Amino acid sequence: MSGGSGRIRIIAGRLRGSRIDVPNRPGLRPTPDRVRETLFNWLAPYLEGARALDLFAGAGALGIEALSRGAASVDFVERDAGLADALRATLARLKQVATVSTSAAESFLAVTRPPYAIVFLDPPYAADAWTDIARRLELGGFLAEGAMIYVESPRAQEPALPPNWQLHRALDAGDVRAALYRRVVPVG
Secondary structure, X not given: OOOXXXXXXXXXXXXXXXXXXXXXXXXXOOOOHHHHHHHHHHHHHHHOOOEEEEEOOOOOHHHHHHHHOOXXXXXXXXXXXXXXXXXXXXXXXXXXXXXXXXXXXXXXXXXXXXXXXXXXXXXXXXXXXXXHHHHHHHHOOOEEEEEEEEEEEEOOOOOOOOOOEEEEEEEEEOOEEEXXXXXXXXXX
């Protein structure tokens, strides 16, 4: 669905089967159903009551799936005002209460916030933002001890991530690498 408009569905939870409109935007590539299903199977033990952050939210599929499966709250960050408005409309239609910030991820991470237990890091590939955003998340106190961080990147490009982010699970699907990391607090 690269760059095209369409619809995706919520796979499981209380919003199962709900549709999310995907606006036509260059570089917008919602995480495919199969990858989302695998990711959320991995996250199942950590979701209930979790505070989550969906950076580079786009249509919001990852954060909405987290809400559907029991996350207590999700903060969505999307710099494209049109996408952020569409996401707000989707959340209202689905009767979900969540914060949608219309700002760049870097600006959002410039303000101190309570730590998140789950973070979705899926920037536009052309932005090559993984390393910088991961560093900001780690050094800025945005991650709870044991936080789970989902990183989606091109299969051929492995981003440089903080050394205390330990790979928990990974999946290659076509040209995409989907990886889930666990944050381990450095000792000393």
